[in-house]
Amino acid sequence: EAQVTQNPRYLITVTGKKLTVTCSQNMNHEYMSWYRQDPGLGLRQIYYSMNVEVTDKGDVPEGYKVSRKEKRNFPLILESPSPNQTSLYFCASSRGPWGMNTEAFFGQGTRLTVV
């Protein structure tokens, strides 16, 4: 079954404690991205990756890091989480950003609370 898997689904952490949210896709997609969803703001892109070792900033990259060492995995790293990073995070993958049939498939989300 084609899917995007995020872990964990829920996480409560304290300010400053480094954390990683994992994302894995089994569709051999080249393009992967991370979004955060906040009430009234919709989905905002944090980082995206066009392929292995190719990453770029989205609209709200501050406070986040990513890496793309393998095609299937795209972890999101918060080196020093702060309360304003409390949000619902989604990982997405697609064949690419170009042309037809490049719509994104989303994971189930990670609800992060930073206290």
Added chain:
Amino acid sequence: GQQLNQSPQSMFIQEGEDVSMNCTSSSIFNTWLWYKQDPGEGPVLLIALYKAGELTSNGRLTAQFGITRKDSFLNISASIPSDVGIYFCAGRTITGNQFYFGTGTSLTVIP
């Protein structure tokens, strides 16, 4: 970043009524997508549009890619309780590598 204005923000309708929502952008888009998000889940693609003027249906859902390439709308006919959720538009500009999302329309269907 790119701003997508989606309206209305929320809708409360009776079961059986038709629903219409739209999305506008300040830039020209070459792809419009419509997603639905159920509580506790990630967005799921409903309809994808790739050409200006394109009108596409998926069951009771119909979406159109505006002629100006700066807007799109989604219609749901004869709504049912399982249509409840948040609907998002998303689009990609001609030159960009990113998809931008609207702020969502929350739909409540009253049986």
